[in-house]
Amino acid sequence: MTANEKLEQKQQLLENIGKQLRENVDSNRHVDRELKALHKALYSEEPIDTVEIGKRIDALNEEMKTQRERLKELNVFRETPFEVPPEDLEYVLQEYPIPSPFLKFNFDTDLHVSNMFTVFDDEETQEQFSILTGGAFDEELTQHGHRGFVEAMFSDNFHEDIAFTVMNAFFWVLFFKGDSWLPVRSYTLEILRLIPKAILEQYPTPEDFIGAFSQFTRKTLASRGHLLTQGPSYLW
Secondary structure, eight states, X not given: OOHHHHHHHHHHHXXXXXXXXXXXXXXXXXXHHHHHHHHHHHTSSSOOOHHHHHHHHHHHHHHHHHHHHHHHGGGGGOOOOOXXXXXXXXXXXXXXXXXXXXXXTTTTSOHHHHOSXXXXXXXXXXXXXXXXXXXXXXXXXXXXXXXXXXXXXXXXXXXXXXXXXXXXXXXXXXXXXXXXXXXXXXXXXXXXXXXXXXXXXXXXXXXXXXXHHHHHIIIIIHHHTTSEEETTTEEO
16 A cells, blocks of 8 residues: 555545544534433423333433444554563653654654654765765665665565554654663563554564564664654654
8 A cells, every 4th residue: 555545544534533523522412412301301290201201212322322333433543552561661661752642643654644753864964874884875875865765774674564653653762762772672662562553463472573673773773773863853
């Protein structure tokens, strides 16, 4: 699926979810009015039409059932939390903002579409990068551009379904915690905590993802990780 197709799919999904939420709000208001009317009828001194009351209660039950079904469809924004094993709790990072479900919804898109991080592509950056890497990637950088170069680091090492998700989650943690030296294990655990469903679909055993990301860090990031990125903004 192309980036444009993904974007169109997300926009359509968001429109559908917005419609569902508006319908639920309207339905909640209707249910609230009906419940108040039923309460007033039941506790008044006027004669009660039990058949009519029963029909209205049945109708409310059906309406609330429909509401519950609509809410189930919103699970696209919900994740089953990743439980960090007790022996790894020392690696868990604290005190950094967790992206909202709506923001994480864009994590599986490229840098252009997600619009969360911008890769510097000025001549000074390219010259600095070339010096730091001994010109090893000059041809690749010229061929693919700075943004394509950064994205390729992830798409060449992870399944296409999670490559950009891992990339954006990593950059998110790096931006807020990258001013300190941290174990790679901390980064992998935070990525798992941010987006467990997508990661665990490809790596059912969390330790396999930790191993894959550690290898990626050693073989790919360590040799290419001098490029400047900004996004909220970060230099790495």
